[in-house]
Amino acid sequence: MKGVSAVLFALFLAIQHKPILAYKAAVLEYYSITGDSPQTTIKKNLEAYSIYADTAKSQSVDILVFPEYGLTTIVSDPTDYAVDLTDSSADSVLTKLSNIASERQIYVVVNLLEKERESNTATKYYNTDLVLDKNGAVILKYRKINLFQEDMLTPGDANQTQTFTTTFGVTFGIFTGYDILFHYPSRNIFKNSDVTDVVYSSAWTSYMPFLTSLSTQQGYTTANGINLLAASYGRPKEGHGGSGIFLPNGKAAELYIADSASTKIIIQEVPKISSRAEKSVCSGITPFGLPGNLNKSNVINYKTxxxxxxxxxxxxxxxxxxxxxxxxxxxxxxxxxxxxxxxxxxxxxxxxxxxxxxxxxxxxxxxxxxxxxxxxxxxxxxxxxxxxxxxxxxxxxxxxxxxxxxxxxxxxxxxxxxxxxxxxxxxxxxxxxxxxxxxxxxxxxxxxxxxxxxxxxxxxxxxxxxxxxxxxxxxxxxxxxxxxxxxxxx
Incomplete structure (x- = not known):
């Protein structure tokens, strides 16, 4: 009997310490709510973010990625929309974001406009991503390096920290929107050899033939052999939209693109990869077969x-x-x-x-x-x-x-x-x-x-x-x- 108990106990330990082979991710294609003032706009979108975070929690999501400009709508003048991240008061944007993460025990990646006062007269504005851990602590602040039509913003430092590691055992790189086209940071992040996955917030504008959102995201993912969690601003009639969870083998766990303004949360299990999938070996035999189901949707009114x-x-x-x-x-x-x-x-x-x-x-x-x-x-x-x-x-x-x-x-x-x-x-x-x-x-x-x-x-x-x-x-x-x-x- 003692022998049987020992075997059962050993089996229990083995199950308890079985390596987790996947994590659960969520990305939000989001059409922002516009309020009657910048402050109201941010408040309403924070409230919506909380609801989608509840959905993520109900499905045991580990990490949730929100899109670029989701809190503010796409604005050219950041003055009244920018957040002072040194404000930790109970009613501050940062505190509310912290609560979204900590109350649901989810890693949260959120984009916002940040202001930083350098002197009594000078204020700089940034397009900023925050990564909050499951306790609501900010573990990374990333400022977008490559700005496009964001004339009132200051570029982030090319040497800033661009990676973070989670408690579920995955090291991520991070960048925003237009950054995906540049060596700094989209290739530079791989100086950290542990990076296997990337979180990506975007308010991309799709151009034919070579700059549509989903093909750009998948091209980057495939060439680099990584998982990509891409959350986009969803305003198709102005050329914005296209989100997905991409895998390193040329496939996607799920994609979303629509032809009208909409919000969609994508939740999928993402297989962990031990290292970036090298693309240097070209096999001599390539099988091929019949067309697969690509979940094609109506995009007639999506403007390109x-x-x-x-x-x-x-x-x-x-x-x-x-x-x-x-x-x-x-x-x-x-x-x-x-x-x-x-x-x-x-x-x-x-x-x-x-x-x-x-x-x-x-x-x-x-x-x-x-x-x-x-x-x-x-x-x-x-x-x-x-x-x-x-x-x-x-x-x-x-x-x-x-x-x-x-x-x-x-x-x-x-x-x-x-x-x-x-x-x-x-x-x-x-x-x-x-x-x-x-x-x-x-x-x-x-x-x-x-x-x-x-x-x-x-x-x-x-x-x-x-x-x-x-x-x-x-x-x-x-x-x-x-x-x-x-x-x-x-």
Whole structure:
């Protein structure tokens, strides 16, 4: 009997100390409430945040991420909306946020506008993320480094702390909105080798063909081999929205995008990864099968802007009558190879696709940026100018697509996949690799693992550094090169 008791006790201990293989995360796609004053606006949104935190608690969530500008709405003047984080009074914003976290025992990531008085006359304003632990303590304050159309704000220090570790055993990186396009911080966070997951608050504005929200998020996630918790400001009629929980294998636990202002909490279990998934190995065999369910939703009224200077690209037509094609497209010695297999029975005369390539310097805000891209693009007609626009649907079914090449590589050069379909979703069944073993080149490959329909964009995007670039240009992905004019804050 004693032997049986010992065995049972040992089994109990083993169960008690069994490693936790996943954590539960929540991200909030949120359309802010507007009050009759800045203070009322913040108060109403704090009250709404508490309700969604209750929902998260009821499902045993470990970490909850709120979007950029969720507390304030998107405002250009922070003066009356900014929070003094030294105010710890019972009625302060910081105290209320602390209560949201501590009363529900949840890690909370929240974005706000912060003010800091440096002297009797000078006040600086920041776009700030706070990370609060389960006891309501602020364990990290991160100030957005790369501002876009936020002229009254001060950039955060590129050397500030950008990572935190939780009691459920995951080390996160953190950045905000436009930051995802820059080396500092979106690549710099991996100097901490323990970082396997990233929390990301955004008020992103979607641009076709290369800057839509979900494809940018998934491209970053896939290329870096991490989990990404992305919470977006939801105002689709002005180009904002697209949230999700992304996994490192080219899939997403759940995505959300809509065509009308709405709020949606996404709650999913996220498998823990022991280290970032290296993308340097390109296997020789790639299986593929039938299309999967991508949970496509109506996005007809989701506004996307189009910024695409076709005159600077080299194009090559895709022969839609050929079942299989292998085509090279080059610009200034930068070349990619596309392998295309399509179901010719699905093709109609209105379906036009072209390959496009670009390698060069683009000047934005008096800063030179060296950018590279090669992509398959759906076109409205034979004109190159019609490529890269948003189409409601296409008939063509691609059985398999591959974009690859030994691509130019300099210090800090980094490539990401970018894919968009007619529903503004990225392809979830893909394989990506980036073999960074060579000095002057890197073999990069993106391949679909399922047949694909409604394809608008499929390609590889790279960023590099021009000699004249500023620190902000160090991390520019190629896609931002096409923001020739300023519009809405990202």
């Amino acid at each position: 802007y189009t910024i695409f200077d076709s005159s600077r690209y080299n194009f090559k037509n895709v022969d839609m009558s050929q079942r299989t094609s292998t085509l090279d497209v080059c610009h200034s010695g930068f070349c990619c190879t596309f392998e295309i297999t399509l179901d010719v029975s699905s093709v109609v005369s209105s379906d036009i696709y072209k390959l496009a390539a670009f390698d060069g310097i683009v000047k934005i805000d008096d800063t030179n940026h060296h950018v590279r891209i090669c992509s398959l693009l759906a076109c409205e007609n034979d004109s190159n100018d019609s490529c890269g626009n948003r189409l409601e649907s296409t008939n063509t079914k691609f059985t398999k697509l591959t974009a690859k090449g030994n691509l130019k590589r300099e210090d800090k050069t980094f490539y990401v996949p970018i894919t968009v379909d007619s529903f503004l979703l990225p392809m979830q069944q893909t394989k990506f690799c980036n073999n960074r073993n060579e000095t002057n080149s890197t073999y990069v490959e993106l391949t679909t693992l399922q047949a694909q329909t409604d394809v608008l964009v499929f390609g590889l995007l790279g960023k590099t550094v021009s000699a004249a670039a500023s620190v902000h240009a160090l991390g520019f992905f190629v896609l931002v090169a096409f923001i020739i004019v300023k519009s809405v804050a990202i």
